Amino acid sequence: MTIKVAVLGCSGRMGRNLIQAASEHSKIALVGGTVRTSSNFADFDLGELAGIGHLGVNTCTDINQLKNADVLIDFTSIESTFEHLAWCQQHNKALVIGTTGFSDQQVEQIVLAGQDAPVLLAPNTSVGVNLLFKLLEITSKAIGDDSDIEIFEAHHRFKKDAPSGTAMKMGQVIADTLGRDLNECAVYGREGITEERDPNTIGFATVRAGDIIGEHTAFFANLGERLEISHRATSRMTFAQGAMKAVIWLAKADNGFYDMQDVLGLKHL
Numbered sequence: 001m002t003i004k005v006a007v008l009g010c011s012g013r014m015g016r017n018l019i020q021a022a023s024e025h026s027k028i029a030l031v032g033g034t035v036r037t038s039s040n041f042a043d044f045d046l047g048e049l050a051g052i053g054h055l056g057v058n059t060c061t062d063i064n065q066l067k068n069a070d071v072l073i074d075f076t077s078i079e080s081t082f083e084h085l086a087w088c089q090q091h092n093k094a095l096v097i098g099t100t101g102f103s104d105q106q107v108e109q110i111v112l113a114g115q116d117a118p119v120l121l122a123p124n125t126s127v128g129v130n131l132l133f134k135l136l137e138i139t140s141k142a143i144g145d146d147s148d149i150e151i152f153e154a155h156h157r158f159k160k161d162a163p164s165g166t167a168m169k170m171g172q173v174i175a176d177t178l179g180r181d182l183n184e185c186a187v188y189g190r191e192g193i194t195e196e197r198d199p200n201t202i203g204f205a206t207v208r209a210g211d212i213i214g215e216h217t218a219f220f221a222n223l224g225e226r227l228e229i230s231h232r233a234t235s236r237m238t239f240a241q242g243a244m245k246a247v248i249w250l251a252k253a254d255n256g257f258y259d260m261q262d263v264l265g266l267k268h269l
């Protein structure tokens with residue numbers, strides 16, 4: 001079965017990679033995509049927009065023109081994602097959300113939307129990062145209580161939220177495994193006289209520079225040794241290809257709220 005897919009926010013960094021990944025996938029037919037009404041790329045060939053040659057499918061500025069899609073993919077902005085989510089609820093369309101930076105309350109709202117449509121929220125669609133989440137769970141169980149835990153992340157200069165959604169999810173996985181409340185134990189950056197480290201804290205450090213695609217490391221450090229679990233993305237295509245795995249999986253799912261752990265079968269590993 002071929003799955004009809006539309007990309008919301010086609011002209012973005014991820015949008016262009018999603019067009020390429022969708023058009024290269026044997027089980028996916030790219031049927032359209034949106035750009036903002038003010039965009040220079042309105043009614044523009046999707047393939048030419050992505051720099052992969054003519055595809056014969058054009059962008060639109062109105063999501064209502066995408067009713068023929070089985071699954072929509074959203075890597076846009078928080079505000080736009082909620083507009084797209086409401087539309088998918090109304091039309092019972094499956095939605096893969098890759099946009100990041102949602103508050104806890106906003107995530108709850110997205111979870112609730114799963115009652116009306118299949119919704120998958122993935123702050124990071126890379127297969128490696130989702131395996132990293134599993135490795136963090138295992139490591140936290142084994143040595144988390146005896147370790148100083150710190151999370152480092154680095155991204156390109158254009159990224160709008162910090163720490164990254166992936167870093168926050170890493171912290172959440174570790175905190176949940178150790179029975180800690182991330183809101184209480186997270187320390188975001190340090191400056192001045194900070195006193196000795198509280199062993200129950202989980203520290204976050206952020207770098208924004210140049211064209212770094214995405215780097216994440218969790219440190220589990222003790223006196224005399226340190227375990228580092230790292231992931232480095234070297235191309236946005238890794239996120240786009242992961243998003244296609246999410247699309248294929250979500251196309252067969254009932255209404256509900258899902259994540260990449262469901263897609264990759266990592267929940268019960």
Ligand code: NAD
Nearest residue numbers: 009011012013014035036076080098099100123124125239
């Ligand atoms: P970007 O700014 O390059 O692209 C976003 C695009 O969405 C822009 O072109 C913008 O015009 C478009 N857009 C916004 N609202 C729209 C609307 N209502 N209709 C049509 N187009 C609209 O940003 P980016 O680097 O592509 O990242 C987008 C989001 O994806 C960010 O939240 C980023 O953190 C996230 N991201 C997630 C992953 C992941 O694996 N889940 C990977 C990379 C980036």
